[in-house]
Amino acid sequence: MVGKTDIYANGSKLSHPRKTGRVRKPPPSPVILISMLAGYAVQVQQSRGRRFPEPPHPYRDDYQRDRDRIIHARAFRRLEDKTQVFTRRYSDHFRNRLTHTIEVAQITRTVAGALNLNVDLAEALALVHDLGHPPFGHAGEKALDAAMRRHGSFFDHNLHALRIVEDFEHRYAAFRGLNLTFEVREGIIKHSRDYDLAQYPELAEYALDQRPPLESQLVDLTDEIGYNTADLDDGYEARLLTLDQIRAGVPVFESFFRRVRQLYPEAPEKLQFNEALKRVFNRLTSDLIENTQGRLHQLAIESVDQVRVHSDRLAAFSRDVEAERRQIKSFLYENLYYSASLSEEKDDAERIVTRLFDFWIENPSALPHYYQGKAEQESLPRVVCDYIAGMTDHYIMEQYEKHCGGK
Numbered sequence: 001m002v003g004k005t006d007i008y009a010n011g012s013k014l015s016h017p018r019k020t021g022r023v024r025k026p027p028p029s030p031v032i033l034i035s036m037l038a039g040y041a042v043q044v045q046q047s048r049g050r051r052f053p054e055p056p057h058p059y060r061d062d063y064q065r066d067r068d069r070i071i072h073a074r075a076f077r078r079l080e081d082k083t084q085v086f087t088r089r090y091s092d093h094f095r096n097r098l099t100h101t102i103e104v105a106q107i108t109r110t111v112a113g114a115l116n117l118n119v120d121l122a123e124a125l126a127l128v129h130d131l132g133h134p135p136f137g138h139a140g141e142k143a144l145d146a147a148m149r150r151h152g153s154f155f156d157h158n159l160h161a162l163r164i165v166e167d168f169e170h171r172y173a174a175f176r177g178l179n180l181t182f183e184v185r186e187g188i189i190k191h192s193r194d195y196d197l198a199q200y201p202e203l204a205e206y207a208l209d210q211r212p213p214l215e216s217q218l219v220d221l222t223d224e225i226g227y228n229t230a231d232l233d234d235g236y237e238a239r240l241l242t243l244d245q246i247r248a249g250v251p252v253f254e255s256f257f258r259r260v261r262q263l264y265p266e267a268p269e270k271l272q273f274n275e276a277l278k279r280v281f282n283r284l285t286s287d288l289i290e291n292t293q294g295r296l297h298q299l300a301i302e303s304v305d306q307v308r309v310h311s312d313r314l315a316a317f318s319r320d321v322e323a324e325r326r327q328i329k330s331f332l333y334e335n336l337y338y339s340a341s342l343s344e345e346k347d348d349a350e351r352i353v354t355r356l357f358d359f360w361i362e363n364p365s366a367l368p369h370y371y372q373g374k375a376e377q378e379s380l381p382r383v384v385c386d387y388i389a390g391m392t393d394h395y396i397m398e399q400y401e402k403h404c405g406g407k
């Protein structure tokens with residue numbers, strides 16, 4: 001809530017230079033802002049903390065530090081070269097997993113701020129939400145999961161993200177991984193789905209029978225707002241979706257588009273499209289804020305504990321907007337994700353992941369030394385899976401050329 005209150009624990013207010021040239025002294029550090037968070041927001045002071053305790057930072061609280069650690073992680077930088085939906089074959093302008101992540105973080109900050117939630121925690125969760133995705137988007141994930149299932153296991157991007165932040169990132173001398181707070185690790189696991197304790201006993205510490213805090217619940221929905229609108233945009237730009245197709249298949253878009261055409265009859269079609277899509281985007285986001293606020297009020301939710309023990313997730317769209325969201329999503333599945341135009345590159349992606357996976361299972365000595373060492377402690381399929389999941393689109397293509405001759 002920095003910037004909303006600007007009141008410091010010592011009672012001073014944020015000072016600004018006056019016209020006289022006199023500058024008031026800044027407050028002494030450590031700077032602790034008194035937050036005006038809602039009762040149902042996560043308070044950083046009540047964090048369950050890090051695995052390895054660390055002294056407090058003078059200028060950033062624990063969730064701000066977690067957010068910054070995520071941004072400085074190698075896995076985060078690799079998102080730049082991981083497919084969201086389109087490979088670069090179509091255009092340099094399309095979203096990749098990094099720009100998608102930044103868009104989700106932006107939406108999340110707005111929604112969390114409007115609900116008086118902990119914006120820093122929500123932002124950290126948005127920035128980390130796709131960290132565990134393998135190369136080549138959904139096709140890559142599907143192929144990796146199928147390969148693991150042939151070895152009696154599976155691939156799950158949330159669990160992989162947790163392994164990245166707990167183990168694979170090597171930045172700090174004092175501990176392995178990023179040593180993130182409990183709430184961020186919990187959100188990585190629980191933001192988008194529920195895990196059954198009987199099936200995942202190793203996740204017992206994350207209270208799997210409880211709902212995650214609202215900051216975490218939000219991210220699944222802001223992710224949807226981000227990619228549903230962005231995929232309409234990129235699909236239209238790529239000419240894989242026509243304006244007529246979108247108008248006919250997405251009624252909420254059509255109703256805004258008609259109004260926009262009356263408002264800007266002379267504007268180029270692309271700008272009319274943008275204006276209509278912007279209104280869809282705003283409708284989804286505003287509805288998420290207002291409907292969630294309404295539910296919290298109606299149910300008299302005043303604490304994080306109430307959020308956690310409630311029978312279902314409290315962050316939600318209204319019934320009407322939820323129906324619109326589903327409509328957009330099924331339109332995208334039918335006309336874009338499963339379209340003939342994208343099927344060739346999806347087939348290529350699946351073949352590359354599958355061929356390389358099998359290659360390293362058969363030739364473990366061709367793995368880098370680090371992964372050969374890991375294979376002494378863990379099963380070979382898991383080690384190969386971790387190696388592939390961490391790759392960018394570019395790097396896996398290079399490996400495919402090198403080991404499979406590009407065939």
Ligand code: MG
Pocket residue numbers: 100104129130223
């Ligand atoms: Mg996402």
